Amino acid sequence: MSKNLTSRAEDYSKWYNELVVKADLAENSAVRGCMVIKPYGYAIWEKMQAELDKMFKETGHQNAYFPLFVPKSLFEAEEKNAEGFAKECAVVTHYRLQNDPDNEGKLRVDPEAKLEEELVVRPTSEAIIWNTYKGWIQSYRDLPILINQWANVVRWEMRTRLFLRTAEFLWQEGHTAHATKAEALVEAEQMNDVYAKFAEGFMAIPVIKGVKTESERFAGAVETYCIEALMQDGKALQAGTSHFLGQNFAKAFDVKFTNNEGKLDHVWATSWGVSTRLMGALIMTHSDDKGLVLPPNLAPSQVVIVPIYKSDEQFDAITEKAESIIDELKALGVSCKFDKRTTHRPGAKFAQHELQGVPLRIAIGPKDLENNTIELARRDTLTKEIVPMDGLATVIKNLLELIQNELFNKALTYRDEHITEVNDFESFKKVLDTKTGFISAHWDGTAESEQKIKEITKATIRCIPMNNKKEEGACIYSGKPSTQRVLFAKAY
RNA sequence: CGGGGUGUAGCGUAGCCCGGUUAUCGCGCCACGUUUGGGACGUGGAGGCCGCAGGUUCGAAUCCUGCCACCCCGACCA
Secondary structure, eight states: OOSSOOOTTTOHHHHHHHHHHHTTSEEEOSSTTOEEEOHHHHHHHHHHHHHHHHHHHHTTOEEOOOOSEEEHHHHTSSHHHHHHHHTTOOEEEEOOEEEOTTSTTOEEEOGGGEEEEEEEEOSSSHHHHHHHHHHHOSBGGGOOEEEEEEEEEEOOOSSOBTTTBOSEEEEEEEEEEESSHHHHHHHHHHHHHHHHHIIIIISOOOOEEEEOOGGGSOTTOSEEEEEEEEOTTSOEEEEEEEEEEETHHHHHTTOEEEOTTSOEEEOEEEEEEEETHHHHHHHHHHOBTTBOOOOGGGOSSSEEEEEOOSSHHHHHHHHHHHHHHHHHHHHTTOOEEEOOOSSSOHHHHHHHHHHTTOSEEEEEOHHHHHHTEEEEEETTTOOEEEEESTTHHHHHHHHHHHHHHHHHHHHHHHHHHTEEEOOSHHHHHHHHHTTOSEEEEEOOSOHHHHHHHHHHHOOEEEEEETTOOEEEEEOTTTOOEEEEEEEEEOBO
């Protein structure tokens, strides 16, 4: 294992993989395509969960839990949804193993233990949930139902990458039921707004809100809202989606209610989700060649204190100082860890905390004891300064807020510089190959043109931005008339 | 599932073409000592069914056959 990460310029993909493993976020497991999320990575995910969970509850949602398995007959009920996910489903066919008579010490599937009906391991939970909702809804008085679940799902992907695409991943999925179309539409848009606010305000990741084209839409949805982020290598990442499902699932699962006029109608639905993929977005938005850069909101420890000492007396004096700093920070709601390991030298600790993205590092040594100062180092800018002990906690608290804002602004500047307006196909291809990023271009609105552009350039329509400006133009591929520009990019 | 590649210590590797001492080196690991303001140094030590199963041979990490696993490129995708 080499000391330094592969640089982003050298091999972005390699940099990403090394960073995930070396920063101790996650690693590949014995199960193909499935990762082990390690404590440090999971702590970051828990920070995301806590904030999202709070935001869901503030918008009136409750948590519940539905089964991992979906009977095949339920799964296939909503045809488009089933068809969309069929190719990547893990299926349980048996419920028992037995000793293999032909192979001592080995087990085999008991051929006698075949299930009457196969169970699909959920790739998403609409089917089992709507089958359940059928029993919960009779009247408009039972609506709306506003439920979220934190769960794992399985999608049998051909090619996987830590956090970005794994065969099993963690996510939350909201599933709501409404009496009217208008209300469901408001819900779907609201949750997309929640995701955008979370990504930008909490994770410092700028996103573009928009709707998907028909071909990119969630299987079974009428409209898919999304937030799209731009990574440092110029590729787009879908960071969250919120679907207006119309009455598709209500019809498939026969979920009807009596409205306040006494008429029977199908229920209107939404579903929305974000996953551990956000970890990938976090890494690829902020981190650098020295490792992870965490926005203060997401850092398991916002500050780390590294003691530098020669004698036990010095160490004791530093410890006393460190503990008083920790107390003051705690009172201001700032988390701080004292790295008093005796097994590593200061240099090694500096390097490790940089690799793991701790936003601020305090070093206290003999000189600081003498002068009543500390050395304060910023992870994002890699700058250091000597700061007096007096009033330190407030300085740190303000600095953390500043870092949070500056990370967002830096990412926003990069993103905005990488949205290029293009009016012909040659320029389109050139921008994709050289500058990369989002391309704002006219499109004739047909799936054919979209598909051709994808085949030729590998770029897809990431979204049609919300409140998109109407503008007359000609499709960059077909030359046919267009009423608005859409955002293209190569995507993860 | 198509095309290419790789399996040697926890990780990264040399050796393989052309079979022949005790399987190479680095990192990491352990012990002791000296160190500690940017990834410490010295000395000593532990760690290997050379992917698995057959075969050829006096002798196989090396040659042959079969199998397995993983990686990369495509198709698919939160």
